[in-house]
Amino acid sequence: MMNAVNDANILSIKNVSKNFPGVCALSDVSLDIRKGEVHVLVGENGAGKSTLIKIICGFHPGDSGEVLLEGVHYAPETPRAAMDAGIRVVYQEFNLLSYLSVAENIFFDHLPRKGPLVDKKKLHDDTVKVLRRVGLDVDPWQPVELLGVAQMQLVEIAKAISSKCRVLILDEPTATLSPSEISRLFDIIRTEKQEGLTVIYISHHLNEIYDIGDRVTVLRNGEIVGTKSVKEIDIPQIVSMMVGRQMESEYPFMDEFKQTDIPILEVKRLRIAASPHEISFALKQGEILGIAGLVGSKRTETVRAIFGADARLGGEILLNGKMINILTPKDAVEHGICLLTEDRKSQGLILDMQLDCNISLASIDKVSKLGLIDYGEERRQAERFTASLAIKTPSVSQLVRNLSGGNQQKAVIAKWMFSDANVLIFDEPTRGIDVGAKYEIYLLMWDLLSRGKGILIVSSDLNELMGICHRIIVFSEGQVSGEVLRPEFEQERILRYAYRVS
Amino acid sequence: MDTKKIAYLMLNEAGIGVVLVFLCLVFSVFVPKFATMNNISNIFTQISINTVIAVGMTFVILLGGIDLSVGSVLALCTILAGLTITKETLPLGAAIPLAVLASMAAGMACGLFNGWVCERWKIHSFVVTLGMLNMARGAVLQVSNSRTIYSFPKEFNAFGTLSYYGIPLIFIIAVLLVLIGHFILKKTVFGRMIYAIGNNEEAVRLSGHNTKIYKVTAFVICGATVGLAAILYMLRLNIASPILGNGFELSAIAAVVIGGTSMSGGKGSLIGTLIGAAIIGVLNNGLLLMGMSDFARQIVTGAIIVAAVIIDTYRARLSKMLS
């Protein structure tokens, strides 16, 4: 390997600590990043990964310690300064300006100019070029708000690599991507690496470490547990370093657990704006039904239409055999149907409100009497879910904005668990959640099933779907292109349906 | 409690109140007539009407909206109430309650219209209420034939001069309204939804709530407070006129913003609004007593409004540092 020869450190982090009110996010962290390597950072939710990144890229200063960039003291005061030093980041949360076009977002910091004006032609051509590099096929003038999360993620990556950079930091870039885009991303990383780029890579998908990583560092509770070359360590070892104990398997599929044959939710000839086809399927009581498909196969659009978040153009929805009329999310929630949306920041959470207010948002009636909120009860319920989902926070009064990405995701799950719906539709529910916590969430799902509920999961992580579902239906270009039962689960088969090759 | 904690509490809980206390101290020292019982009672009277309107305005601004029509709707309410109360065919015992009812109903109807149009066609309230500002003004000139109504029954006027221990009745009403509103915002589901929608409407909608109803209701509440303010106005000045109320919307918005409510919604409180209204009132009164001309007073008031908001941004930063 090339980088094994080249031992020079491009970044040295020395004894860095960072505290937030009631939280020690990093304590005395020291870490060397070698020039030209792909360094993977892993750790549980709230372990301090994003905090470390934010210190390197000038988002906030550390409390103590220092960072050396190629041996020189380096303390960026602003993200701009870090960018100028050649450090580019794709943050865990999206930072695109939603009303601007794709092109303007990508080249926001260095728009090509013709005199005082923007050189539109060059902007267009340059954008097409980087978009091709990341394999995204959209109109450069399309406003970003019309893109799906996976496409936004690719735009973020395009933005980061559009200008010359020395260190590229990716904070959970694959959380929203499907396998084909992930392998595209890895190709990009490999190509850039050959040209001397150093990459710091954060992910909860541990198998990715072996695809692109050279070395891996494990963080736990704000401390470094260890740094290893990927060749010396396997996933179970990494997991036990992360969580501090052994974990048997990733998915708790209990075979004795059988779904019933009673359909709980039937979707018949559903028509949505995004697709010319009709969509039909049924979810049974006590079943976890997965929806697989490529990004852009209209899975999100479909579940949003079922929930009433977007208009339904036609078709029927039956709940327990009875036709119901869902026009708004309110109707859906009143019928006991819930939807966990894929974008937690803009659609799932109220970032500037407390954790307990967020958890009770969909079940406010359960913590209020005659229109008056029972604060004590609200707090108790929130604490119950904070404990059962192991949300890492100093208290339930913490603002959700201050939680780590994975813990924010858990907050959305808590909100819907509390609502006690009968049909739970989860769109990318475990996005950004660590392996240990995922396992706990799957167990909670099983608990829901045993109480006669049905769960519909959209996920881009095929292994996850194959790990926990009874049945998977595959979407392709806005229609159901195949159905696979658990005994026949096979990655290749599902992908074939997704690509529609027979 | 250590000093840091006290400073933190002061910054967070008292907030802009520090500015009010500071202003009062300065005026007390430099203006001899400022800190007299009589003058303070005057200030109370002067800020009551603005406070009442600002209460409703706070609800609307917390949702990220704005209501520019409050001034002309207020005029409309006074005229409708004035016409009712001076109707000879009505016995006094019925005329007064009916007048209050007419005023409140007119205010709420205008609010309902504002809110409904905004939500039905998804238009920003700035535009809709700007339209209402003109419509209500035109309507009131039409209804009243551009005439002012004076001769209210003396029993009605008597309410306006009532005061308890030097605190005028209309100020007591205003403070009560603030307290009721504060209770609604902080303790009820309705209040929770106001804050939540102001922060992230889409998340609230996708959690299964009808956000439109809450938003329309906020405008109706704002209209109701305008209706009440109209009655207080008549009690205080004993007139109803189609041309009054010009610029009231700006004073009310200023009180809300000085009080720390964010114009983009989701953050703020009614206690802040009360303090904001008091700051404007104290400034006007103090500067007048200092003998400052009308024009100069406007300049200083304007400047201090901006300064107060700037100080508030520092306060937020400071309290973040201390926490």
Ligand SMILES: Nc1ncnc2c1ncn2[C@@H]1O[C@H](COP(=O)(O)OP(=O)(O)OP(=O)(O)O)[C@@H](O)[C@H]1O
């Ligand atoms: N601005 C903040 N204010 C208060 N606490 C914070 C803030 N930012 C982060 N924290 C806390 O610091 C800890 C580390 O957070 P960080 O975001 O670095 O975790 P992470 O390792 O990236 O987790 P995840 O995998 O969930 O993204 C968490 O407990 C989090 O709640």
Ligand SMILES: [Mg+2]
């Ligand atoms: Mg993170």
